[in-house]
Amino acid sequence: MKSFLLSRQAIHRISLLSSKTPTFCRNFSAITSTISHSDRHLRSYDEQTPFQNVEIPRPISSFNRYFHFTRESRLSESSAAIDDSNDQEEDDEDGTTNEFLSRFVWIMRGKVSEAYPDCDKKMIDGMLLLIVEKVVEEIERGGFNKVGSAPPSPSSEFSDDLWATIWEVSNTVLKDMEKERKKEKMKQYVQSPEVMEMCRFAGEIGIRGDLLRELRFKWAREKMDDAEFYESLEQQRDLDNSIRESETVDGEVEEEGFVPSDEVESRSISLPKRKGKLKYKIYGLELSDPKWVEMADKIHEAEEEADWREPKPVTGKCKLVMEKLESLQEGDDPSGLLAEWAELLEPNRVDWIALINQLREGNTHAYLKVAEGVLDEKSFNASISDYSKLIHIHAKENHIEDVERILKKMSQNGIFPDILTATALVHMYSKSGNFERATEAFENLKSYGLRPDEKIYEAMILGYVNAGKPKLGERLMKEMQAKELKASEEVYMALLRAYAQMGDANGAAGISSSMQYASDGPLSFEAYSLFVEAYGKAGQVDKAKSNFDEMRKLGHKPDDKCIANLVRAYKGENSLDKALRLLLQLEKDGIEIGVITYTVLVDWMANLGLIEEAEQLLVKISQLGEAPPFELQVSLCCMYSGVRNEKKTLQALGVLEAKRDQMGPNEFDKVISALKRGGFEKDARRMYKYMEARKFLPSQRLQMDMVAPPRAFGSGSGRVRRFNS
Numbered sequence: 100m101k102s103f104l105l106s107r108q109a110i111h112r113i114s115l116l117s118s119k120t121p122t123f124c125r126n127f128s129a130i131t132s133t134i135s136h137s138d139r140h141l142r143s144y145d146e147q148t149p150f151q152n153v154e155i156p157r158p159i160s161s162f163n164r165y166f167h168f169t170r171e172s173r174l175s176e177s178s179a180a181i182d183d184s185n186d187q188e189e190d191d192e193d194g195t196t197n198e199f200l201s202r203f204v205w206i207m208r209g210k211v212s213e214a215y216p217d218c219d220k221k222m223i224d225g226m227l228l229l230i231v232e233k234v235v236e237e238i239e240r241g242g243f244n245k246v247g248s249a250p251p252s253p254s255s256e257f258s259d260d261l262w263a264t265i266w267e268v269s270n271t272v273l274k275d276m277e278k279e280r281k282k283e284k285m286k287q288y289v290q291s292p293e294v295m296e297m298c299r300f301a302g303e304i305g306i307r308g309d310l311l312r313e314l315r316f317k318w319a320r321e322k323m324d325d326a327e328f329y330e331s332l333e334q335q336r337d338l339d340n341s342i343r344e345s346e347t348v349d350g351e352v353e354e355e356g357f358v359p360s361d362e363v364e365s366r367s368i369s370l371p372k373r374k375g376k377l378k379y380k381i382y383g384l385e386l387s388d389p390k391w392v393e394m395a396d397k398i399h400e401a402e403e404e405a406d407w408r409e410p411k412p413v414t415g416k417c418k419l420v421m422e423k424l425e426s427l428q429e430g431d432d433p434s435g436l437l438a439e440w441a442e443l444l445e446p447n448r449v450d451w452i453a454l455i456n457q458l459r460e461g462n463t464h465a466y467l468k469v470a471e472g473v474l475d476e477k478s479f480n481a482s483i484s485d486y487s488k489l490i491h492i493h494a495k496e497n498h499i500e501d502v503e504r505i506l507k508k509m510s511q512n513g514i515f516p517d518i519l520t521a522t523a524l525v526h527m528y529s530k531s532g533n534f535e536r537a538t539e540a541f542e543n544l545k546s547y548g549l550r551p552d553e554k555i556y557e558a559m560i561l562g563y564v565n566a567g568k569p570k571l572g573e574r575l576m577k578e579m580q581a582k583e584l585k586a587s588e589e590v591y592m593a594l595l596r597a598y599a600q601m602g603d604a605n606g607a608a609g610i611s612s613s614m615q616y617a618s619d620g621p622l623s624f625e626a627y628s629l630f631v632e633a634y635g636k637a638g639q640v641d642k643a644k645s646n647f648d649e650m651r652k653l654g655h656k657p658d659d660k661c662i663a664n665l666v667r668a669y670k671g672e673n674s675l676d677k678a679l680r681l682l683l684q685l686e687k688d689g690i691e692i693g694v695i696t697y698t699v700l701v702d703w704m705a706n707l708g709l710i711e712e713a714e715q716l717l718v719k720i721s722q723l724g725e726a727p728p729f730e731l732q733v734s735l736c737c738m739y740s741g742v743r744n745e746k747k748t749l750q751a752l753g754v755l756e757a758k759r760d761q762m763g764p765n766e767f768d769k770v771i772s773a774l775k776r777g778g779f780e781k782d783a784r785r786m787y788k789y790m791e792a793r794k795f796l797p798s799q800r801l802q803m804d805m806v807a808p809p810r811a812f813g814s815g816s817g818r819v820r821r822f823n824s
Contacts, residue, residue, distance in 0.1 A: 195276075196238065200231060202272040210264065230265060233257065281323075288319040288326075410453040417443040425458060427465040437472050451479045467492065467501075474508055481512070487520045494527035502527060518549045525555050529562025534571075537562045553584050560590050569597035569606060576613070585617065592625060599629040602636030624655040631661055635668030643668045657685075659693030666696055670703045678703075694720055698731045705738030713738060729758060733766050740777030748774075752782060756789075764795040771797075775804050 204227055211226050212218075218226075257265075288294060298315050306314065413421055420440045427433055444450060451473050458466040470489055474481045486509050493501040502524070509516065516524070521544035528537035541559050544551055556579045563572035572594055576586050591614050598606035607630055614622060627650035634643035647665050650657065662685065669678040678700075682692060697720045704713035720727055736751035755762065755770060762770075767790040774783035787805055790797060797805070 199238075199269075199272055199276065200234070202275065203234065203268060204231060206268050206272065207265070210268070230257075234265065234269065285316075285319060285323060288322045289315065291319070291322060294318045294322065408447065408449055410449045411444060411446065413444065415443075421454065421457070424454075424465055424469060425461050427462060427468070429464045431465075433465060433468050434472055437469065437476075441476065441478070446478055448478065448480050451476065471501075471505060471508075474505075474512075483514055483517050483520075486514060487517060487523075490516075490520050491523045494523040497527060497531055499527065499531060499533075515547070516543070518544065518547075521547070521549065522555055525562075526558045529558040529565070532562070532565050534562045534566040534568065553579070553586070556584060557587060557590050560586075561593055564593045564597045567597070569594050569601070569603075572597075573606065573609065580613075588618075588623075591617075592629075595626060595629045595633075599633040599636070602633060604634050604637035604639050604642070607633035621653055624650065627653075627655065628658070628661040628664070631668075632664040635664045635671070638668070638671055640668045640672055640674070656690065659695045662690075662692065663695040663699045666699050666703075670699060675703070675707075694723055694725045694727060694731075697723075698728055698734065701731060701738075702734035705734055705741070708741075710738065710742060729761055730766075732758075733762075733770060736770055737773035740773045740779055743777050745779075748777065748779065749782075752779075752786075756786075759786075759789050759793075762789075762793075764790070764797075767793075767795055768798050768801050772801055772804060 207227060207230060208223065211223055215223070215226075294315060297318055298311060301311055301314060417440060420436055420443065424433055424436050424440070427436075440446075440454070446454070455466065455470050455473070458469055467489070470485075473479045474485060474489075479485075486505060489505050490502050493505070506516070506524075521540055524540035525537055525544065528534070528540060537559060541551070541555070544555065556575060560572040560575050560579075563569065563575065572590075576590060576594070579586055591610060595607060595610045595614075598604075598610065611622075611626075611630060614626065627646050630646040631643045631650075634640075634646065643665055647657065647661070650661075662681075665681065666678050669675070669681070682696075685692070697716050701713045701716045701720075704710075704716065720731070732751050732754045736748060736755060739747040739751060752770075752774075755766075767786060771783050771786050771790065774780075774786065784805070787797070
């Protein structure tokens, strides 16, 4: 790095300046005389500024950094052309330049003093004079309006490092002046009437302290930004007008045969002219389509047809009838009162709407009945929105009969359901499990040319899942994805849960692929647990175990149900050693086994004839202090009937009979078969009657067992009593 040096010519000029009072361009003498205490300013600057080629005292510290500046350097006030005829503008320009030079000298004095602490004040002033003269020359020729780093030094008296420092200090001063200008301008908007009015309102609603102050400055800043934006537009318009006028004058000169020697480049930055038709979209709708013009015309026509009259005053007998309508009970018929009210008032649509609104606030049951009753009134002139409102209310409460009755009225009056009505119907039928009507409403929705959204698709998918048809739901989900509609996690989990309960491994694998494609992160614990259940019921133990291990690698702790599903999968292939190895490993990892897993092990031990081991597991279940699940009673009944223990068999059977509503076809089949094999013929037939009453279809094997004659075990009651305990 070069040191802070000056040329011999510069030293000669400084010596001359030290012997006489320096004359300073643009009031520089006044500026330097007003600056005192030069040791106070900007001691945070670490960089030092080098001169060149002068033998003056060497600075104390060497300079290890260059001064770089990458921002745009602007001094619009001093570089703009000044109109000599306008004295006011010239005074403003001089004032801005003087302020700039004052700030510049203040900073540069500190830098030069720090670089040359042994120099006296006259020498420092001489250096500053040379620097400021060169800065003034650059201001007058617009040299500080360049972008990027500092250009090379324009004079041999200044090194590149010194000029870079001058460049940086100049831009720092410009930045500070711009901040001061904005601060002064901000004061005007802080005190503007609009901002004060908003602050007054904010104070009335309870906003105080720092929050109010912050809001006040925010509103003032927004107003200032708006004003500056419109000012820039005005300046751009004036610039375009001046350019257009100059182009017009140049065109006239060229027509007369005069060609200017210097071509003036166009500086217009106005927006290009739009070509073609305007196209814009909002939420995926192509609003530039001509159909939206027709829609706007229809809206205007509807506004013209709207009745803007005030409702008639309700007095006398008419008011008494209205009070009776408001006091109607849930089972009362309002048709007679409606006819009397209409005869007294001779209402228009406005009067009917006023009556309905008043009933809606006071009596909901009466509101629904009256709103449905007035649909047939000619003076009411019912529209599609009147039907849709009622259907939406009844559908939300799952009142299917009321909805279908209103739909019948709609069809009789020649009104077709709109998208709101169709959406409400899809949600209602899907929620109630009537997937046939839900499918019909869904197809009607598409036949009307309406596009179903994500909510309608999800309602249909959940309806198919509730009806036990997840395949149809998955087909709808693929159709949804083809239309670039994203299904929610609830839909994926509902389909996966249905496939897991059915033991459909292929369906679960398809949902797994869709979930991994749709989501960026790993799957949830519930998803892995359902995969384990699905593969376990399908007999694919290896895939169930791999999903179980992957779930644990991701940091998920398996719960009792997940462990039980994997143990049940091992039970299906009778791999007791693998199940015991799994349970031992989980115990080492600090994962406790719960009631559900013990129940699976009890059933497994019972099937193997290991009664003592099963009873030991029953003791552990009782020690956990939790209520045993219903499946445990099924296992106990089958186990004790297999060893012909009448007392415990009847005890477990009594629990099953009390909770037979919870039994499914598989539980009935298992219990009845076990009772038949154990010789409990009467009990087996009684449970078979319960199964027929539930309209469950027995398996073919059970049907053959029930047709076969009862087995004789030496007891008139058909029970064996050898193993009572």
